[in-house]
Amino acid sequence: MNLDSPILTIPIEPWLxxxxxxxxxxxxxxxxQATSSTRLQAYLNRLCLLSxxxxxxxxxxxxxxxxxxxxxLPSFWEVVNGTAITINKTRLVxxxxxxxxxxEIRVPQEWVDIPSWTADYYLAVQINxxxxxxxxxxxxxxxxxxxxxxxxxxxxxxxxxxxxxxxDINVLWVTHELCPEAATKKEIEPLPILTLTQANNLLERLxxxxxxxxxxxxxxxxxxxxxxxxxxxQRLYEKRLGLQEQWSIMQWLQSGISDLAQQLGWNYLxxxxxxxxxxxxxxxxxxxxxxxxxxxxxxYELQVRSLENTAGIxxxxxxxxxxxxxxxxxxxxxxxxxxxxxxxxxxxxAIEPTEKLEFELELEPGEGLVWEVEPTPENYDREILRF
Numbered sequence: 001m002n003l004d005s006p007i008l009t010i011p012i013e014p015w016l017x018x019x020x021x022x023x024x025x026x027x028x029x030x031x032x033q034a035t036s037s038t039r040l041q042a043y044l045n046r047l048c049l050l051s052x053x054x055x056x057x058x059x060x061x062x063x064x065x066x067x068x069x070x071x072x073l074p075s076f077w078e079v080v081n082g083t084a085i086t087i088n089k090t091r092l093v094x095x096x097x098x099x100x101x102x103x104e105i106r107v108p109q110e111w112v113d114i115p116s117w118t119a120d121y122y123l124a125v126q127i128n129x130x131x132x133x134x135x136x137x138x139x140x141x142x143x144x145x146x147x148x149x150x151x152x153x154x155x156x157x158x159x160x161x162x163x164x165x166x167x168d169i170n171v172l173w174v175t176h177e178l179c180p181e182a183a184t185k186k187e188i189e190p191l192p193i194l195t196l197t198q199a200n201n202l203l204e205r206l207x208x209x210x211x212x213x214x215x216x217x218x219x220x221x222x223x224x225x226x227x228x229x230x231x232x233x234q235r236l237y238e239k240r241l242g243l244q245e246q247w248s249i250m251q252w253l254q255s256g257i258s259d260l261a262q263q264l265g266w267n268y269l270x271x272x273x274x275x276x277x278x279x280x281x282x283x284x285x286x287x288x289x290x291x292x293x294x295x296x297x298x299x300y301e302l303q304v305r306s307l308e309n310t311a312g313i314x315x316x317x318x319x320x321x322x323x324x325x326x327x328x329x330x331x332x333x334x335x336x337x338x339x340x341x342x343x344x345x346x347x348x349x350a351i352e353p354t355e356k357l358e359f360e361l362e363l364e365p366g367e368g369l370v371w372e373v374e375p376t377p378e379n380y381d382r383e384i385l386r387f
Contacts, residue, residue: 012168016051018132026050033078034209034240042077048096048125049073049083051134060173062087069379071263072230075237079215079227080108084119090176093119096127102137102162107145109156110215113188114224118142120184121172124165138165139172146186156216191225196339198222199232207239214240229340230382231370234260248386249304249314250365253287264383265291269303293377295331298322302371304385312365314387317358318348318373326353331374333357338368338384363387 030042049066056062066073067084076083083094093111105124111117121141127134140149140160149158166172175182194202202222206214214236215223227233231247238246238260245251246258257266269288289304299321307313318333320326331350336342348357363369368384 012170013135013137014055014169015133015135016055018047018051018127018129018134020132022050023047023129023132030077032074032241035212037212038078041081042074044096044098044127044129045073045077045081045083045094047127047129048094048134049085052094052125052136053085056087062173064092065379067091067379068230068381069264071260072234072381075234078237078240079233080110082108082111084111084117087176090121090180091119092121092123094123094125096125096134098127098129102126104159104161105138105140105165106157106159107149108215109151109158109220110224110227112142112145112158113220114228115188115190116228118185118188123169136169138162138167139169140165142185143183146188156220191228192221194222194225194229194232194339196337199226199229199339202226203232203236203239206236209240209242231338231368231384234381235384245386247368247384249289250387252289253306257289265293267291292321293373294379295373295375295377300327300373300377302373307360312362313360314363315358315360316369316371317356319356324353325355327355327357329353331357332372333359334372334374335359335361336370336372338370340370 026043026046030039030046033039033042053064053066056064064085064087067086073083081095083096085092085094093107095105095107097106102124105122107122111119111122119142121139122145123139124137125134126137144164145158145160148164149160151158202218203226206217206226211217217223226236234246246260252258252261252266257268267290269290287305291302293300293302301319301321303315303317303319305315307315316333316335318327318331327350329350329352332347334342334347336346348359350357364387366386368386370382370384372382373380
């Protein structure tokens with residue numbers, strides 16, 4: 001993007017047409033939510049995403065990506081309005097609303113006070129599904145929301161009056177281009193670290209979809225800490241839909257990888273015999289579970305397998321899929337407990353270019369692990385692998 005691009009000639013408040021096809025697609029893709037209100041919430045956010053991303057690409061030549069990834073979005077929309085997208089290192093949150101009056105932007109506290117959720121910019125989007133259009137009518141920054149916005153403790157939102165928003169969307173792109181280091185965020189306090197017992201108790205309390213507003217049922221510090229852990233946020237979503245455990249490695253080996261895990265890229269690497277032809281007792285002896293990752297523009301693969309004839313012993317490895325097959329020096333593969341605690345010898349570092357980083361460890365049945373890689377893979381969201 002440069003100053004000769006169309007960013008200086010687009011409308012101050014862009015109006016985008018929403019086709020019937022886009023509406024049908026968004027509605028079909030929004031049914032996997034627990035209640036009618038969260039289905040509507042998911043629908044409006046999908047409409048916003050399906051309309052704004054192509055417009056950015058076609059009109060401005062900007063490639064934007066959903067954050068953390070498209071598969072994770074339903075777990076956000078089950079509990080909160082808004083959709084995060086990234087443009088390189090800049091993070092925006094689209095805030096769709098069907099309100100006729102556009103006298104303020106209202107942003108849920110989660111997008112403002114959960115450290116890893118905060119955005120540089122918040123875009124107010126008015127949607128009219130009946131007439132098939134949306135309008136990006138203004139934006140603000142995290143810094144402005146915190147300094148000038150009004151906090152409503154009843155519904156846990158920050159709001160900013162229409163007169164205080166910037167309405168010319170061109171200003172955002174010019175600022176992003178000319179002043180990439182401009183201050184957009186205010187530093188916020190980290191949230192508490194939950195214990196596994198606390199998290200399980202909260203999940204049990206909040207899983208009933210008859211609880212219409214789980215985000216207001218407990219203190220924000222506990223709620224925010226639960227959501228910031230991607231694995232627990234995903235589990236809350238699954239529980240509210242009444243789904244069984246989706247991240248059990250033993251179930252993947254015996255019955256097949258869950259749909260959610262497949263959508264995130266988990267698959268099989270076959271060894272020796274066909275997966276289909278083996279009995280359930282044999283499947284975990286010669287199957288490697290794999291997940292492809294993109295790190296710094298290069299392809300890598302995370303592998304998980306059980307060791308033959310050794311119950312409870314697992315091997316977890318990171319491999320490079322580049323032409324030289326080597327992991328660069330400085331890369332790290334780290335394992336944490338489900339509640340993100342380190343344990344002895346839980347990190348492997350490539351001191352020099354190496355073929356793989358690996359762990360071999362004994363785990364109790366049902367034990368959960370979270371994996372991390374440095375540098376962080378594209379579209380990374382924490383997962384709890386349950387062994």
